[in-house]
Amino acid sequence: MRLPYFIVVSLIFLVSAGLSLLAASYAVTKIEETSEFAVRRALDLKGHDWAEVESDGLRVVLTGIAPDEATRFNALTAAGTEVDASRVIDEMEVEATSALAPPRFSAEILRNDRGISIIGLIPASEDRDDLIRRLSNLDPNIAVSDLMETADYPKPDGWDAAISYAIEALASLPRAKISANADLVKITAIADSQQEKQRLERDLTRAAPPSLRIGLAISAPRPVITPFTLRFLINEDGGQFDACSAQDAKARDRIVTAARDAGLSGTYSCTIGLGEPSPRWPEAAEKSIQALARIGKGSVTMSDADITLVAAQGTDPALFDRVVGELETALPQVFALHAVLPEPETSEQTGPVEFSATRSPEGLVQLRGRLGDETLRDMVDSYARAAFGSDQVYTATRIAPGLPADWPVRVLAGLEALAQLHNGALTVTPGSVELTGLSHEEDAKARIAGQLSDKLGEGQEFTLTITYQPPPEPEDALPDPEVCEAQIAEIQTVSKIAFEPGSATIASDSRDTVNQIADILRDCGPIRLEIQGHTDSQGREEMNQQLSQARAQSILNELRGRRIPTSSYTAVGYGETQPIADNDTEEGREANRRIEFRLIRPEPVEASETGLEALEAEAEVGAEVGAEAEADAPETDQTESTAPDTDAEDQ
The missing domain is CATH 3.40.1520.20 (hypothetical protein tt1634)
Incomplete structure (x- = not known):
């Protein structure tokens, strides 16, 4: 039986549609698998293993949590290289960032x-x-x-x-x-x-x-030492440094080692500085100290390239000659040695030949002993008065001819050294210069040793016994009121206190001047001070009086606002009554518009008054000060402290 035509057509259509649907489904699945695989491979190659890929038809959906925005964008870019970017659906999230760490302040x-x-x-x-x-x-x-x-x-x-x-x-x-x-x-x-x-x-x-x-x-930079000085002594108490200089720590250690081998004990000070006369300074110092140790007692002084070795009295001459000869041979060429062996004392010596000077803790100086002639005595007296003060020196020296030729140098060099001590004693003899005393400077002993070595020259012996004592704490003392007044005047000569035109308001550019004056008054403590206001002659006299009073009071208020104790201050307006320049010129009027700070002084005491009457008169003046200020008191004996004003009254 033949089927009708329309049924056959319908069946063919249905079969074709089913086959097409199967083919399309297969194609879509294949495309999804291919796209997903390609995108996954691209992401893996870029290290984005955190991303998930899912195909939905032609779309490629990316999910996952990216560590940061830049990584998310990089993943999108990688996916877009394998499939069309329009097909890529971004459903990725970015990991929440933690709070940024604060910077290092x-x-x-x-x-x-x-x-x-x-x-x-x-x-x-x-x-x-x-x-x-x-x-x-x-x-x-x-x-x-x-x-x-x-x-x-x-x-x-x-x-x-x-x-x-x-x-x-x-x-x-x-x-x-x-x-x-x-x-x-x-x-x-x-x-x-x-x-x-x-x-x-x-x-x-x-x-x-x-x-x-x-x-x-x-x-701490190394100081410049001039002259470069070293002085080492050996006596009954052992070895000690009066002065020690070295160019570096290595040189210092070498010198100190030689001194310890020679009997140095206790504390010492050796300054490291610039100015050594030769790089072989430590070698010369070491050999000189070793030579002194072989002699036994005495001193060795090095001043730049000059070396003076002085043996103790009674040293064996043969030993002295042998040691000095060996030292001269061993010293570097730049150094010059001068050796001294003191002559033994004889019974023919009569009385001490010496000059002495003492300085008390209060600063009083007494000069005694022998000087060669009247000229030297006048020279020594003048030098002492210049160094210690004219009222502090008492001279009781005598003329004694026959003194050594270098006596004036030794005396003056000793006085110069004594002037650097707080108190002490100087003794000058033909054989030595001895200085003992107290200083408030730690380096005084080394400095004086260098000066004496430089001024006395080769072969001259000197002994220093200087004790260091920290300076006393300075006592708090208020400056003299006249000094305060002068300082305020100096400030006003440079910068004036000006006001707004026609008012008692201080100009803004004068605030710094008031601050400087306040700083001075704060240090001065309580002083009797009158703050005076002055104007020029323009306008009515009564208005000028009121304006000057207001301006003086304004300054007083400004000082109070800066926490200055003002209980001993008063503000007085003098108006136009005390001009200091011609009011007919602008320059003169500018000078007359001013603020003055004057000390309130007691009236001068008459010569005929007794001490008690003078005190009573001064007390009466003090009691009347307040009343005088209120009544516009007449001018007293006061020192003026003025400056020109930069603003004029607008009256």
């Missing part, structure tokens, strides 16, 4: 004679203006350069303590670099001397907070 402060600069990264919460102000207060005469950047993060623990310590340290370091962060402050500085270096290191270490780490790199 630090500040580097540099200070020298030209200014202070601060550079670095500081927290935004730091009071920048206050930091600059604190640095400016270290020295108002130098500028502070602000080169800092800020970041908006909390201050790390210890930041405030580190910055405060850095500023405190910088106050005592005029040439320094300080690097500060929250847990470490590094200080690099230059000290003037080794003693200053040790003091700074001690003080800075003590001042550091316990929780703060510090690093110190303080250097």
